[in-house]
Amino acid sequence: MFRRPHYYYQLCYTTTTTTSSSSLLLLFPSRFFRSLPLQDSKRNHNGERKMSVAELKERHLAATDTVNSLRERLRQKRLLLLDTDVASYARAQGKTPVSFGPTDLVCCRTLQGHTGKVYSLDWTPERNRIVSASQDGRLIVWNALTSQKTYAIKLPCAWVMTCAFSPTGQSVACGGLDSVCSIFNLNSPTDKEGNLPVSKMLSGHKGYVSSCQYVPDEDTHLITSSGDQTCILWDITTGLRTSVFGGEFQSGHTADVLSVSISGSNSRMFVSGSCDTTARLWDTRVASRAVRTFHGHEGDVNSVKFFPDGNRFGTGSDDGTCRLFDIRTGHQLQVYYQQNANNEVPHVTSIAFSISGRLLFAGYSNGRCYVWDTLLAEVVLDLGSLQNSHEERISCLGLSADGSALCTGSYDTNLKAGDNMVKSNVWLPRVWMPD
Incomplete structure (x- = not known):
């Protein structure tokens, strides 16, 4: 969850319901999750399979790994674009x-x-x-x-x-x-x-x-x-x-x-x-x-x-x-x-x-x-x-x-x-x- 002031939680912790995992999963297209293996799980009243807690955790970890990998690639790319900095030039x-x-x-x-x-x-x-x-x-x-x-x-x-x-x-x-x-x-x-x-x-x-x-x-x-x-x-x-x-x-x-x-x-x-x-x-x-x-x-x-x-x-x-x-x-x-x-x-x-x-x-x-x-x-x-x-x-x-x-x-x-x-x-x- 993104950080809020510490006293915000003291006042509002009972109303906080959003999780970092749910907001993170929204960043990925459905085809990303379809590519992950599914385990046995129960079906809802429409006959569709419901994901278990274990499956949700697995997908969350996979999504987190992908985000971290992309973030590191972006960081490396930016470093390549910066051939110098202000301090190096000044010295x-x-x-x-x-x-x-x-x-x-x-x-x-x-x-x-x-x-x-x-x-x-x-x-x-x-x-x-x-x-x-x-x-x-x-x-x-x-x-x-x-x-x-x-x-x-x-x-x-x-x-x-x-x-x-x-x-x-x-x-x-x-x-x-x-x-x-x-x-x-x-x-x-x-x-x-x-x-x-x-x-x-x-x-x-x-x-x-x-x-x-x-x-x-x-x-x-x-x-x-x-x-x-x-x-x-x-x-x-x-x-x-x-x-x-x-x-x-x-x-x-x-x-x-x-x-x-x-x-x-x-x-x-x-x-x-x-x-x-x-x-x-x-x-x-x-x-x-x-x-x-x-x-x-x-x-x-x-x-x-x-x-x-x-x-x-x-x-x-x-x-x-x-x-x-x-x-x-x-x-x-x-x-x-x-x-x-x-x-x-x-x-x-x-x-x-x-x-x-x-x-x-x-x-x-x-x-x-x-x-x-x-x-x-x-x-x-x-x-x-x-x-x-x-x-x-x-x-x-x-x-x-x-x-x-x-x-x-x-x-x-x-x-x-x-x-x-x-x-x-x-x-x-x-x-x-x-x-």
Whole structure:
């Protein structure tokens, strides 16, 4: 079965009926199964033979072997097409990795206030505010300069998974296991209990809302991803769906969609990452099919993020790797992977690029945060090794719009924020999210 958030099973395990075997068998034509030997089995009332449990297991194993064989052949074929990668070319040109001095990084602030795991965060464009979503059932809007809370919004559904600021910073959106994306206008008056009311509820998904992002420079349109295997473009003014990406269309995702990222250079293009191990590029003008499908990962794609130039994007996956893809050629450009000394493979939970694109920040399930040199595919700094770093899984991270500050959120209920400095034409975090 494709992965869903762990607390999804805590709430919904009694209603889960779909099995991975049944969904997998649908991928094969009937002639494939007719070629397999049948054992003696009972017949139904129409005289047709019913398959026994043993036969079903046998066919499932045969189908799984075929899928794994095809997957390996595809992987080998892609490797043949990649005659080099970015790091190999850069080293051949004599490039050297970014370096950090002992005073380049200083921990600034720890934002404390949540009482549950932090699942998502986002910055305002002007860089002075952060919104965070937590399992405690609240959205908190923070003053990033003073660490003070400006809003603590009680949510209609406590099981929130994502949040986002609008481009103007006047509203915030969030979604989770209620399958609804809720919009809050920060300028609205509070109710009698002091809570900020929901200004709009975007209903249409048939599964949990895993990610949301406003269309750049537009407070009126938003894209969400969901466990129902689709992404939706919303008109917030009317509360209606403008387009649905995936679903019944064959080029759509075949499992939960976990993340979306909209291109900053072309707001009509966005990329999605899914539990089906792929990332897909979409054009909002053509919802019926994905522009491209990108393969390479061997686990759920938890995070996707466009490169600053809009021609590439990065991914982070449960397989422990980050990858860089080119949307024009459809090829993988680089893999970012570092195995731990104990041979553990922590999941990549969230990624972000520096303004120049030279640095890739990646958060991991073991509480580490690596800063990768995207050109040489080397870890130039491990933020998890610094004093006051997070104690648990890093669930989210984000860079401010001007690239001068970084913030991370963790299951330890805290957020860490820090200011940056410019060095060698690369934005470097002068502080960071440490605990």
